Amino acid sequence: MTQVETPVASRHRLVIVGAGFGGLVTVQNLRNVDIDVTLIDQRNHHLFQPLLYQVATSTLATSEIAWPIRHLLRKFKNVKTLLGTVDGVDTASKTVSTLDGEVIAYDTLVLATGARHAYFGHDDWEPYAPGLKTLEDATMIRRRILTAFEKAEREPDPAKRQELLTFVIIGGGPTGVEIAGTLADLSRDTLKGDFRVIDPATARVVLIEGGPRVLGAFNEDLSAYAQRALEKLGVIVHVGNPVTQCHADGVEFAGHSLRAKTIIWAAGVQASPAAKWLNAQADRAGRLAVNPDLTAPGHPEIFVIGDTATVANGDKGTVPGIAPAAKQQGAHVAKIIKARLAGDTATKPFRYRHSGDLATIGKRAAVTDFGFIKLKGYPAWWLWGLAHIYFLIGVRNRLAVALSWLWISFTGARSARLITQREAAEEDKPL
């Protein structure tokens, strides 16, 4: 299929690849600007990734954290949404191409293509230790977790039963901590009384962090609190030793061999291949080192933002790969584009403002670090909850998620405990 473009040479053509936080905010900040915007994504939905772990742990439904992109942008009359997978950029002819063979011309290009989880030289670990980046990932991890309990209920051999009831989370950043805490709640609270042979509360949730402490981005006090809070929920926390091996029966680290049938990867991400499309230098995680104004080196007409880019952050290293950073970058790019359209081509360096770090630990505690104010425990959990509900899109979703959380908080019952989309290859038994 080839693109049918009405050739209106006078209108500036902006193409944005990726409708995550960065891409979406770019578009939203260009509302009513007299240009043609094309937003391309390989999914039909924008995903609120900070809550994806709640889908993986049966807390929220997929549709509570994902919204059709074109519906979000229905009132942005200058925006055309395209469902398609970009597979290359031709900087000479200024076009992007899609897997379908479509070729789309741009005057300005924004690459906001995000990242996938990465295994840094151990791609063979992926089948045993899936990561969490898409709704499909979340549905699969949910299925594996719930299926492990089902299999344990039917397993007569106590050693095998213990393996089925051992859940290993690799990576002690916010995602790993949040999954571990929620899994502990799931096994001790939600599943209580549901089984006849096993006691789900005997499930072992093991969090393994290679660095010296969990939540390395937080200060040491909050980090220590988070570890204690996890341990109080029954999570076994190992720090200081990276995992050296993942296989069908468990993990190895620091000379330990831990048998576990469910392993979840929360240890690293790899940027999408945007740097390759531009033949540009990328760091170990595949991120393109952009200029201070977020343009690609040598290409003032191409911006690279979010998890696809690595951006210097003064003396604090680089800008972190979190939603608020991507949103700020999107807003910055929109501002530059508007300035350029108005004839102002002065370079405008991006300055990151770190608003804070948040992470929950189960359904009663959290840590929030806003620099001047640091909270932990139940007040932090409320702040975390309110902040996330505030950032959700749409009144209906806010109501639905608030209802889900209040329900779980009071009853412990999780509504989305569904084993669906079973793949034959993935399970070792025809359960």
Add this chain to the structure above:
Amino acid sequence: MTQVETPVASRHRLVIVGAGFGGLVTVQNLRNVDIDVTLIDQRNHHLFQPLLYQVATSTLATSEIAWPIRHLLRKFKNVKTLLGTVDGVDTASKTVSTLDGEVIAYDTLVLATGARHAYFGHDDWEPYAPGLKTLEDATMIRRRILTAFEKAEREPDPAKRQELLTFVIIGGGPTGVEIAGTLADLSRDTLKGDFRVIDPATARVVLIEGGPRVLGAFNEDLSAYAQRALEKLGVIVHVGNPVTQCHADGVEFAGHSLRAKTIIWAAGVQASPAAKWLNAQADRAGRLAVNPDLTAPGHPEIFVIGDTATVANGDKGTVPGIAPAAKQQGAHVAKIIKARLAGDTATKPFRYRHSGDLATIGKRAAVTDFGFIKLKGYPAWWLWGLAHIYFLIGVRNRLAVALSWLWISFTGARSARLITQREAAEEDKPL
């Protein structure tokens, strides 16, 4: 894995296969009865099938109409829930076997295994015209519907675009009518303003019924009203001619050839192979003709209920394959089991009480036929909605579904418009 049974010869062993309406009600009516109940299902969830079409049409989330079976039964201490696929019954040794090689002994057996959609000699139509029985079916149909609009948006050829925007529903029973009405609403209301090239309202929704009228189970007046209401929503209704061919590009019927890229099958069901397990006579739809007390011929210890059985219904033919009928049968079986445990072995024939028929037509109209009271239009829609919310399980789900419906009713926005779980083989383009 072999079953570890504690041999308590004194306790009666009841095995129920299938946790649909029939199986679940059987269990629920045996609460606190001093027997060992094992409930086996190949899914971990009970599914509220009457609302499955709402998942397929982006109205409800999967978790709003499905609940973990073992959670529903957590307080039934005499019940053990087993996730497994039964593949045979040995009536001589009184055992059922599962795909995993598990063998479970019974004293009384209830087969409530339900039905799948059937193509009656045209199984090759299934890839082109999927039916709607599981959450996976619903997710797939939702994906196909939403993807068709996405592809149409990118299709420059008007004829091909028209094919992408043509949706054919085969079968004019309640499911077909409800899908057609909701699809009309989706295209004319929900998607309004979301696209830049196509006008979703130009989508053609075509309902084809082989019999003389839609909703053949209702009286002629309501049936005629339903057809008019569908036509008012823009649905094209064809009655009187069955589809003679389904293929990748559309359907053929009555000499017509209709090009359509999305076809949905709502025309017939085939019972699961329970009759084969028992080497018993089955009708054309695979259903076993049971004795008046719902036992299998020659096996007073085996009950067959719900869509797996065909039950005579006085001079009104057979009991319809609907949820209330399965529930009544489950209650009847529980009553017989309790009587037998008390020493009363008199035959108790099942008598079906038809409570009524309901079907919605879009988000504003419905028809309800309770014999003495027949409603149509908006009042019927409210009655339909309240009835379904009442029959949903759990306060939380009732709240969530009510919120979804009210939201759609007032805003038209459907929250579950997600294209997920894409299968490479199923799509002809790498969208």
